[in-house]
Amino acid sequence: MRALSGKCWLAGQCWLAGAGWLVLGELNGDYPLPMTRVLSGVQPSGVLHVGNYLGAVKQWAATQAESDAFYCVVDLHALTLDIAPDDLRSRTLETAIGLIAAGLDPDVCTLFVQSHVPEHTELAWLLECTASYGELKRMTQFKDKGAGQESVRASLLTYPVLMAADILLYDADEVPVGDDQRQHIELTRDLAARFNGRYGETFVVPEAAIPKVAARVMDLQNPEKKMSKSTGTPAGTIAITDSADEIVKKVRRSVTDAETDVRYDVASKPGVSNLLEMLSAATGDDPYVLASRYTSYGPLKNDVADALVALLAPVRERINELTADPGEVTAALEKGADKAQAVASVTLRRAREAMGLTQRRIS
Ligand code: ATP
Ligand code: MG
Secondary structure, X not given: OOOOOOEOOOOEEEEEOOOEEEEEOOOOOEOOOOOOEEEEEEOOOOOOEXXXXXXXXXXXXXXXXXXXXXXXXXXXXXXXXXXXXXXXXXXXXXXXXXXXXXXOOOOOOEEEXXXXXXXXXXXXXXHHOOOOHHHHHOOHHHHHHOOOOOOOOHHHHHHHHHHHHHHHOOOOOEEEOOHHHHHHHHHHHHHHHHHHHHHOOOOOOOEEEOOOOOOOOEEOOEEEEEOOOOOOOHHHOOEOOOOHHHHHHHHHOOOOOOOXXXXXXXXXXXXXXXXXXXXXXXXXXXXXXXXXXXXXXXXXXXXXXXXXXXXHHHHHHHHHHHHHOOHHHHHHHHHHHHHHHHHHHHHHHHHHHHHOOOOOOOO
């Protein structure tokens, strides 16, 4: 978090670039350092997989109590690819259940569904009027998922701006994400800085928080490609709902290479390095140290499978419980949307005024 310490002469609520909203106790007094404001999201584009868990959600759960954390199911993003309405509906709830089962506590963090807070789409428009066509068409994910096809949804080009709006609405200091989101956070930073430069200080410029290991878990059948909800191979994707048998089978059949030595070398041994990274994230041990403990692939695969089974078993159990009685989850999402909207509406108003948009009663 950008440092802010010492005394503040303002009482009440004060917004400072880089510090988020602070509730200050006393005039001219000492005040506690503000908590880091954190925001991240996950698309309801399919069942959460071990890449989402190790690269993102595990960190969210671990740090939610020490930060002012906002997490959202970004349902609008899932519309960038074709998705049946019934699937979107059911996956939105399933994703929220998965996040809670994986450790998010809606009494500790603010958990909500993106489209329940319409400020996201309005700010996205204001930011689209700040972004350029050139920078959007250069986004890697646009090039991967649809560039060159006339029929591709226009939203696939513009969704990184919606993601910038998701983040900037909450004055987020940090955005904990997997490595695939690095470019999107850079765009968010560029848009925030550009907007601030053109219209005056309005947004906090956020930082990406990317884990040291398992920031890009690869597809077990295609270790050159990241594990993905919407474009991965079924045999190469370990869902957090997979049974122990399915996990063991997928890990044992994972693609490695024609050599036999176990080395952590992402460039020349992507399959083996992926297994070591998952084991490292699950056990906390360094992947180079882990590599030195194995002389062949079989025992490594067995240990990775055991570690993932142990890691995911309680998550699966909790998913089953919450799915049987989802009322608690829908109530939490409603409360989360209220809390989120209270913050988002203030930021949106600030951005609207900075750009010269008038209120309904023009004054
Ligand atoms: P989709 O394929 O639909 O884009 P996804 O699997 O990429 O789905 P997202 O919902 O886009 O998942 O991303 C949610 C979070 O999980 C983000 O922080 C993202 O960086 C992280 N993440 C996604 N895939 C991986 C992965 N393979 N390894 C590590 N982190 C990942
Ligand atoms: Mg993704």
